[in-house]
Amino acid sequence: MRQVAARCLAEILPFIALSIREVLELMPLSIVDDLEEVRLRLNRPLAVRLNQEEFFLDRNGGTSPLISGAYTVSQDDLQKTVQLISQGSLYAFEEEFRQGFLTLPGGHRVGLAGRAVLEGGSLKTLKEIGSLNFRIARAVPGSARPLLPYVLNLRRARPYHTLIVSPPCAGKTTMLRDLVRFISYGIPELHFPALTVGIVDERCELASCRQGVPQHDLGPRVDVLDHCPKAEGMVMLLRSMAPQVIATDEIGRAGDVTAIWEMVHTGVSVLTTVHASSWIELKERPHLRELIDSKVFQRYVFLSRRKGPGTIEGVWDEQHQLVTIAN
Incomplete structure (x- = not known):
């Protein structure tokens, strides 16, 4: 894990x-190991997020409890960083700026905040960037392996319709990504064949494509539609790529539910995620209640951060019966 953390930092x-890079290069390994985000805010302290807590960094790469002791991000720091992430051409990345984020090699994301430029009442782009948030993307190959006997229908050689449920920052996207990877490669030890997977990556987090290329290893049999609303994307991929499995992240809107019904009725397996911490919270999601009551999802995987992101609390079937215990 330490090598992975160091590699992720080296990629961003x-x-x-350069002035901020030199500070980050001085961070001790204890910080690098837990690094989740690096935040640059104009005329404010350089900050990092570790285990869901934010800390300021001083010029020596150590954490500082005081604002006065922290490195202050300058206008020059921000301008140079924006030039680097946009490769010197803001026009070429205008769509990414309109979306409020862009993807770096390795699948890491940079969130942006600044002055919104409107055109016809709609957001055209962002200017005068005042905040940048580098979010570290860490793939965890093998994280979904404990789930395989429970979320794969070995007799039909298809995954069950599966909903991964977790609170924010508890590993649901990472788990879904690894599940897709297993299915795309095939699982010889379970005599499970490789399947084609269509991915609708509306927020560019699941595949994290950069110039059309997924920055995470999703296997050889994936087709990705990114920056596309989930509902439209699922139907589009169904018609254009004929996937055997559809995967998408963070469902919740009425249109998502309609599209999932169409996938189910055409025989496509659905793998997706949702934010919730319990059955009670899940059932309070108004549009999802229809899918739950209709027993569309055959497997519910609940995750938490109890032992770190990706802790499997259990897998339940469509009758809400536990099929495996927590890890």
Whole structure:
């Protein structure tokens, strides 16, 4: 894990202004191991997020409890960093700026905040960037392996319709990504064949495509539609790529539910996720209640951070019966 953390940091450093890069390179391994985000805010302290807590960094790469002791991000720092992430051409990344984020090699994301430029009442782009948030993307190959006997229908050689449920930052996207990877490669030890998977990546987090290429290993049999609303994307992929499995992240809107019904009725297996911490919270999601009551999902995987992100609390079937215990 330490090598993975160091590699992830090395992948984002070339896109950060040199003065801040030098501070980050001084961080001790204890910080690097838990690094989730690096935040640059104009005229405010350089900050990092570790285990869901934010800390300021001083010039020596150590955490500082005081604002006065922290490194202050300058206008020059921000401007140089924006130039680096946009490769010197803001026009080429206008769509990414309109979306409020862009993807770096390795699947890491940079969130942006600044002055909104409107055109016809709609957001056209962002200017005068005042905040940048580098979010570290860590794939965890093998994280979904404990789930395989429970979410795969070995007799039909298809995955069950599966909903991964977790609170924010508890590993649901990472778990879904690894499940897709297993299915795309095939699982010889379970005599499970490789299947084609269509991915609708509305927020560019699941595949994290950059110039059309997924930045995570999703296997050889995936087709990705990114920056596309989930409802439209699922139907589009169904018609254009004829997937055997559809995967998408964070469902919740009425249109998502309609599209999932169409997938189910055409024989496509659905793998998706939702934010919730319990059955009670899940059933309070108004549009999802229809799918739950209709027993569309055959498996519910609940995750938490109890032992770190990706802790499997249990797998339940469509009757809400536990099929495996927590890890």
